[in-house]
Amino acid sequence: MESWRSTPRVFWAVFSAPSFWLVAFFLIPLSLIWAYSFGEKTGIIDIAVTGTLDNYIRAFEPVYLQIFTKSLWIATLSTLICLAVGLPVALTIVYAPPKAKPWLLLLVILPFWTNLLIRTYALIAVLRTRGYVNFGLEWLYDQASWLFQIVGLGGLGAAILGERFEPVEILYNNGAVLIGLVYVHLPFMVLPLYAALERLDRSYLEASLDLGAGQFQTFWRVIVPLAMPGIVSGLIITFIPTLGSFLTPDLLGGPDSTMIANIIERQFKSANDWPFGSALSFMLMYLTFGALALRAFLGRGRSSGLEA
Amino acid sequence: MKSRSARSLTRRQALKTGIAGLGAVAAGISFGRSAHAAEDPELNFYNWDTYIGETTLDDFKGVSGIEVNMSLFADNDELFAKLKEGNPGFDLIVPTNDFVERMAQAEMIVPLDHSKIPNFEKNISSLFKDPAFDPGRKFSMPYMWGTMGIGYRKSRVKEPITSWKTMFDSDEYSGRISWLSESRTMLGIAGMYMGHGMNAVDPVLVNSAADMLIAQKPHVRVIAEDNGQDLLLSGEVDLAIEWNGDILQVMEEDDDIGYVIPQEGSLVWEDTLCIPKDAPHPLNAHAFINYILEPEAGAKIAEFIFYASPNTAARALLGDDYNKNPAIFPPDEIIAKCEPSIYLGEDLQRAYEEAWTRMQAA
Known part of the structure; x- marks a missing residue:
């Protein structure tokens, strides 16, 4: 477990890159945001870090x-x-x-x-009023009313299912x-x-x-x-x-x-x-x-x- | 399907914009140094999507030898945020009127040298020579202008739409309405309907507009991210608040769609050409501005993007299907009722923003 102590050079060679990455691209930006959160706007583009708690309040x-x-x-x-x-x-x-x-x-x-964005757009195409879910439901509606027609209960079908297919609003x-x-x-x-x-x-x-x-x-x-x-x-x-x-x-x-x-x-x-x-x-x-x-x-x- | 609209940005396009923006930043870093030497034949142009003629950049290279690198932004907020922490290397930007005021106050844009832009005096309509947002045209040159209004599906409305009441104060089209997700603009036109105008400076009035929107919210299907025209085209909604160019784009595909500026008046906007502070190639930028204001170049842009040109000489080269199109050039009596959005300062900006957030949370 403690073998890194005996080979510090190897340890630093392996860990310096990720440490640098963590500090430069995570800790420093995060600290900046943290500092800004105690700041206030002094102009259109100027921010002064004054230690105020107003933002949190x-x-x-x-x-x-x-x-x-x-x-x-x-x-x-x-x-x-x-x-x-x-x-x-x-x-x-x-x-x-x-x-x-x-x-x-x-x-x-x-x-x-x-990409998440593309998947979300695909979901829009599935869920929207003229989308695949509603196409599927409309098909089911057509089959069901056809069945009612066949057995001579068209009026009852219309009473249960409605006169016309109304798309479901999912989106x-x-x-x-x-x-x-x-x-x-x-x-x-x-x-x-x-x-x-x-x-x-x-x-x-x-x-x-x-x-x-x-x-x-x-x-x-x-x-x-x-x-x-x-x-x-x-x-x-x-x-x-x-x-x-x-x-x-x-x-x-x-x-x-x-x-x-x-x-x-x-x-x-x-x-x-x-x-x-x-x-x-x-x-x-x-x-x-x-x-x-x-x-x-x-x-x-x-x-x-x-x-x- | 040809996209003709500057503002019809989908998220996908916004993503591309982001990538293009990164490229421009990289370019800016590498060329930012040679500011005062004779300029390299290059220009970094930061523009809205599909908001330039099909061949304009190549044509300009042909006459001047200057290569234009165009990057795209999705809205004024993105443009502002990108330049806020210092210019990443752009030479020419296209802010809307209220952002010209805001950026001029923040010293993010520099005064123009009118002696290098003779086409401004020569070709531009006198209506655009001395606007309130930039007296004397110190910082900006007019590029295109337009309005905001209601796009609607003709077969799904009972009578012609004439008033903002339909969108803000009525349940007649409940569940078939889309709004636009722009706090300042939406609260402004709500103010126009209520009679206190686009630019209320009293937070009480701003909040009363927000109260009206809160009451109307249950009847609104979606608050769209600038894709109201797509929702209208796909039948998701029947009435959409949108920019005129966006609705024009879908009107070309679907005869059943109409556009109206309500009788209470609406927002009229102007996009401008400005040079940001620390631009690496300001001389090239002036040359390009002057080129865009030439009659032929201006006409080619206008007939491609279908927005209203302020360039009288360019309009003279175009036919009636452009010049007499009421969705591009509304009748004068309607324009007279329209107001531009004025930059009201950061405190009021915050009041508008908070009122909008309150509406969203309600």
């Missing part, structure tokens, strides 16, 4: 708290949907034949080969934002779940089933507790980018779908208020730290639980 105004709360709510909801969808997917992959596994995993990762509301966020972040959930489930010793499952537990009971009392580290990791790494997402609410959302990252963007562009934008960014970062702290806390609780 302003971030606690009801209108911003409202948007923070809404962002937290949307992020939580889409993370939970990701878990509900991701767990069966991960289980399926784990129990798939060994030959199929790499292919199924590839399918999970495949969307990352395409430009909070539902569309949820669909978009779940679609984009699902792989972040599936992969850690898969990693955790793959390591799971199957003899536990056999033991559970042998000892009289049903499938359902085995799932809740054996699989879920054993997969808990993966579930927590999945929740965290899905929740964090979801909370800060900006493109999805921007492109798929309606008038009610503004999230905090959209407000931050406005501060850096049209509002031209970098100090306040910086303060909002750091508020978002503190929320993220909060999520990570929660994870550490949960982790500790679990290990002490096992010792008991």
